[in-house]
Amino acid sequence: MQMDDAGKKPKYELVDMGVTGEDAVRTAFANQVAYCEANGAPITARVCAAIMAEVESDQQGALLERVRRWQGAPLADALPLRLAGGIHALQLAGEVPELAPIYRGVPADDAAIIAEVISGYEAQLMRWLDGPPQTNEAGRSSNFIAALLWLEDRGLPARFECLEIGSSAGINLMIDRYRYDLGGVLVGPDEAAMRFAPEWKGPPPPDHAFAFVSLKGCDVAPVDLTDPAQALRLKAYIWPEHTIRFERMEAAIAAAKQRAPDLVKMNAADFVEAELAKPQAPGTTRVLMHSIVWQYVPEDQQARVIAAMEAAGARATPDVPLAWVALEANRTVHRHELRVRFWPGGEEEVLLARAHAHGADIEWKAG
Structure with missing residues (x-):
């Protein structure tokens, strides 16, 4: 993950949208965090950063392995937003009160919360990986x-x-x-x-x-x-x-x-x-x-x-x-x-x- 000059925020990395592989997954998440922060979406940036922390951890699971070994081009496929959308859906449905601090925008242990959500709601979240985001506006x-x-x-x-x-x-x-x-x-x-x-x-x-x-x-x-x-x-x-x-x-x-x-x-x-x-x-x-x-x-x-x-x-x-x-x-x-x-x-x-x-x-x- 590249950082800006202050070393505090991820910096958007210009890469081929069609690139694949584990490094491409990492870049896709880092870019999504940078893009969200640049477009007034700090909560979504927090979610994407926490997902990436779990992907890069030693934690095992079918969803995490699917993300780590993503078969397509993760940047072009908007892989981070697929999972972020699934997690947001759980929050909107009121199914996971643990997510509340993140979505209220208050300090929290984002990585621990998202790790628990990924583990506990793996089947529901897995379905969100099957298609691209719908971004109607x-x-x-x-x-x-x-x-x-x-x-x-x-x-x-x-x-x-x-x-x-x-x-x-x-x-x-x-x-x-x-x-x-x-x-x-x-x-x-x-x-x-x-x-x-x-x-x-x-x-x-x-x-x-x-x-x-x-x-x-x-x-x-x-x-x-x-x-x-x-x-x-x-x-x-x-x-x-x-x-x-x-x-x-x-x-x-x-x-x-x-x-x-x-x-x-x-x-x-x-x-x-x-x-x-x-x-x-x-x-x-x-x-x-x-x-x-x-x-x-x-x-x-x-x-x-x-x-x-x-x-x-x-x-x-x-x-x-x-x-x-x-x-x-x-x-x-x-x-x-x-x-x-x-x-x-x-x-x-x-x-x-x-x-x-x-x-x-x-x-x-x-x-």
């Missing part, structure tokens, strides 16, 4: 809206057909039901399911009116927000420090009960290829969008998505254009970057903004 939708305003300002039709990969529970497929204040630019219905006013840095985005023609998404393991058990799993991946996200989750659950988002079970590559093959109505802009998901898409599927988008982009015209909006992590600066490509005429990727992972602020770079 409504606050990220502000970035999508800003990107659509920018695309319209570039002359693309203001009727958007949006396709999202890695939709999880489809919370960002309900962005047409939310209200936004983006540096003074107001978008969305007055009677909104949620309201967002991120701290805006830089000039405001373009101010235009636009409409959603459709919003459709996919996920390899979609979450039904109306199912309490599935909703609890999604809440477990919310960092406990970010209390507003729990309020947003309840609002999203209520919105989904009124009208479920259009969400299908499908991998990213199959979904993109299938949707791009469908006819596109003249005067609409087809948009692929995703947030904090690209790292979880297998490399072969990433290649297929890129190939499908570039092939469709080559066929695009001013009347039926194509755009790609992505909000993904730049782990060098511990920020998330909003980047856009569009066809025809603007094939080069453009950095529109740097943003907080959960929508707290947006630093507009596009002018």
Whole structure:
């Protein structure tokens, strides 16, 4: 584990996301601790650090051995957050009162507490290793809206057909039901399911009116927000420090009960290829969008998505254009970057903004 200059905090180490092996497990946990501390999540950092202490101990157990000998790439697989989510779920369910000091943010023997939890709840926690975290967050939708305003300002039709990969529970497929204040630019219905006013840095985005023609998404393991058990799993991946996200989750659950988002079970590559093959109505802009998901898409599927988008982009015209909006992590600066490509005429990727992972602020770079 690398330390910062003061020797007190872990330092994020830039490594290949696809690296494997025991050293990669150690690096994944150290990086997750550093990332959490840099993004206002000290409790999650404590949990991840305590898990790593147990992994590096002499303690035996099926779960610990599975982590130590992780078969995939632990950083790309978000291995630390899988276990942290499982432990948070136990806390949310009120099953382990011993966890209370950690989640209250008071001093405690974190390593001893987490060691006891791992030993006593091994079977429950083992299941959390079987799939990646579900990191649905409504606050990220502000970035999508800003990107659509920018695309319209570039002359693309203001009727958007949006396709999202890695939709999880489809919370960002309900962005047409939310209200936004983006540096003074107001978008969305007055009677909104949620309201967002991120701290805006830089000039405001373009101010235009636009409409959603459709919003459709996919996920390899979609979450039904109306199912309490599935909703609890999604809440477990919310960092406990970010209390507003729990309020947003309840609002999203209520919105989904009124009208479920259009969400299908499908991998990213199959979904993109299938949707791009469908006819596109003249005067609409087809948009692929995703947030904090690209790292979880297998490399072969990433290649297929890129190939499908570039092939469709080559066929695009001013009347039926194509755009790609992505909000993904730049782990060098511990920020998330909003980047856009569009066809025809603007094939080069453009950095529109740097943003907080959960929508707290947006630093507009596009002018």
